[in-house]
Amino acid sequence: MSLQLSDGSDAELAALALGGRQDAYRELLARHREPVFRLVRATTSDPHEALDITQETFVAAFASLARYDHERPFSVWVRQIALNKCRDWARRRRVRSFFTRAAPLEEAFDVAGDAVPADVQAAHRAELARVTGAMARLPARLREALVLRTVDGLSQAEAAEVLAVSEKTIETRLYRARTKLKAMLGD
Template sequence: MTSDLSHYSDRDLAALALRGRQDAYREFLTRYKVPVFRLIRSNVGDEGDAMDLTQESFVAGFAALGRYDGERPFRVWISRIALNKCRDWARRRAVRSFFTRALPLESAYDVAGDSPAIDVEAADRAELRRVRKAILDLPGNLREIIVLRGIEELSQAETAEMLGVSEKSVETRLYRARAKLRAMLGE
């Protein structure tokens, strides 16, 4: 029962998937796995964690597919799930970080051994890392706006819908995020 589903709408694909068509799930992955991965990687910074969170996002999305509103783009819906997974990941990371810092001094030697080697790469790669770090250091609500508008190039309306806020809020947060980034980067 495998056929080319690339011309099907998101709503039609969801209906097929809910009826047990595995090729419909594969089509969703084909369409949206890369943009969801980019969105997550831009939020968490680590490629391995981003791959895990992408998988978790699709598993959760497919499990909740019955609640998907076919009137809206699937990309917006699955991206909201992905952003929630990023928020959960950040909360878990903050808790782990607290306990790591609370380790006895004897454990500090193990942590110190994980520091990165001296950077000998080209200046533009170093600058890219500096900007990525600054983006990761932004508060979550500002980081999401920068990622969605600046990196994923979503429209203001798409970003507002994805985050469940007004377009004016998107505009305000984007202004604040850019100002904070400029200050962090010393520009």
């Protein structure tokens, strides 16, 4: 086949991957790993766990590639897998927390460059931690809609498709998420 992999659609790449083309798997991964990682990181609030969950997402996606419906966007399908992996991670985390009676502190922030004063960096990190913590306390259905729309930048229709709900449901969840965040943050 003379198809340039970078020119092929996701459905064509999936078919090639199922046919044994390793470079097709690599191209699918290259196309979708960043948006999936952003979604997972925003959902879990833990960059280290996000790396593992992103990897688990693609392992699961490639293992079940034969079940991928080529009529639907691959990006929606792989995001649904990622959200399921995040939900699994959250359940496992709650169980571990229950048994250990200790909630882990998540302090994974990149060190900013020297151009920004240390006190400003600290204020930004504190505000980011405050917002991230408030988002983590939102119910999962509200947090997922908020992350897909504001962090991942999906349209309302795309977010609705990923979550398998109506666009109106996304709109309602976004309104409720923003209202709850505003109340939690005192703004």
